[in-house]
Amino acid sequence: MNRLIADGNTLEVIKTSSSYLEDDINDLKMMYTVGLYISAKTHRNDNELKTASLLLKSACEINPNSLIYLELLASLYNEQGKQKKQKTPLRRL
Secondary structure (H helix, E strand, C coil): CHHHHHHCCHHHHHHHHHHHHHHCCCCHHHHHHHHHHHHHCCCCCHHHHHHHHHHHHHHHHHCCCCHHHHHHHHHHHHHCCCHHHHHHHHHHC
């Protein structure tokens, strides 16, 4: 995964992480890593942001007390222009 991220191959990062998460649906580190990678990209499309949001939403459901996951999810919602949804994870903080 680290090599794919270093190469900037977003499509392969998403495919590989999706395949991996089918086998281990509770891997919070994988969800966060991919979400953070997508959020940090200079150029990203709506589908990538949606994918990152879904991953972080799942991570927040598994671990609802993680400030790191909640903050990143709120940031992803903000980047998508979803201010109402952005407030939901922020209320947990």
